[in-house]
Amino acid sequence: MNSVAIRHVEKFPEPDFSRLSREVFADIQQSSVELASTLAAESSTSTSGGLAHPPMYRLGAYLEEELVGWSCGWMERGNVFYMANSGVVSTHRRRGVYSSLLSAIREYASANGAVAIRSQHSVLNNPVIIAKLQAGFHVSGLSQSAQMGTLVELTFHFSEKRHGLFRTRSLPYVTPDA
Template sequence: MVGRVIPLGGGYSARPISFEAYREACTRLEGRIFGGNWGYAFDPPVKALPPLGETFQWGIFCGKELVGWHHAHQRDERTVYMADTGLLPEHQGQGLYSRLLPHLVDVYREAGYTLVTSHHRATNNRVIIPKLRAGFFIQGLNLYEGGLNVALTLSLDWPYREALHVRSGFRQAAGETARRLGLNLEPSGEEPEPAVPRVPVPETDGEGLDLGDGYILRRVPYEVYWNVYARLEDAAYQSVSFDWASPALRPSPDVPRYAWLVSHAGEVAGWQLSRQWDARTAYMVNTAFLPGHRGRGLYTRLLPVVLDALRAEGYRLVRSHHHATNNAVLIPKLRAGFRIQGLQTDEHGVMAVLIHSFDPVYREYMDARSGLTRPRGEVARRLGLKLRGPEFEGG
């Protein structure tokens, strides 16, 4: 392959290596890197591998020592597949993957690819988060011999990237994206953005919690939240939901609800609503910030407060649904310990299902289900597995 040396800082670099050198490194080191994963051992294959097409390999070096690798190959006429990245445990946790990723994307763009795809175990947030930060979108989940995988795609074509937002329901189709989707939209002139209503913060008991930069978080009764939400909903969302033809015939279940308002300079800047989902689970229904208050880290600061409150209410799990391409919310959720658990299509679009567990054993259980780790210790006992050997002991 043709490539260039990529400096990664701290004495690390990525250098092009041959496919043969990559395979040799895999044989020698993959046990140390991936030995804790839980995969299925097939019998030897009967069929030969299909041709890989164009391939890309880098060795990751600390000084002169090879400590990891990256391998990708052509999937079709538009797509390159990031098939394998590994790093020795003692060199993980230093941001090397995040620093390497944009260089790899530049190489694939220069090579003429439109799409970059990859698969990762669904609970492997250490890899999923930098991928989402780089612009990848969640595209699906599949169950395979390695466990539960999440499929990610990065589009290097801007209209197609916008089309993915349209598919998820996160944005409305417009312009070139609408044309590529075959939508013959009625022409519309440039309309000014509607003014965002200014809603004073309702009077509530207590002083609230300081979120920094002049933002205050206040717990409020559900009825107070709902009155604010009804006035500001249209200003808070660009997403496209299904327009039901008639109101729901049945009332909503009468379950406990937990609502907060975020204020700034005496006016409502955003909100959060959660409710009970089942006997163990709370559901984070709705979080929004008005346009002038986004991009300031408010969601990241709000999230631990809400989680602590739901834990104090006795819940063991917290569930949430988000548009599958809404990385601005998915990233802080994954950083806070949520795990991708599914995809569903509902009236709001294609939604990623996330679960947070306050129980460390259940968190390990999710890792075992995804194949990221082997069941051991208490997780194995909860699954009814009677394992032998010291490698299966412990928590």
């Protein structure tokens, strides 16, 4: 893993990045012809309604000049960094690449005033869910997606006080005698 460098990039090269993304997520994305045509139709008719999308922050993990992993996201309302998309090619998994990307995202988010990091993952993506739970993220919700099925939301709170508030409000009350 020592030879993989994490770098901020403005954009990933296309069509190579799209191919790499399809390859990385092939085992957890359940797409169909109907879903693909629905998503294509929606993207061709959608408008931003005049609202600008927050600037995307992208990190690439490079082995020399080969992109072997990435993570990208943006700041949301309330100073929460949304980690939108990450992936590591199969030949470089379990070598610390994702952990390095996660660490770099945490550093960036913290340096830019984030109070928390939020992400959503297919419930089938156990390696990432486990890595994030081990890194201090907590399950903060479940939702359904036409594209990805059931999603688990994970949140990392930068301050112990905020984490304590989360635990108090989200976990069932347990009496001290129990």
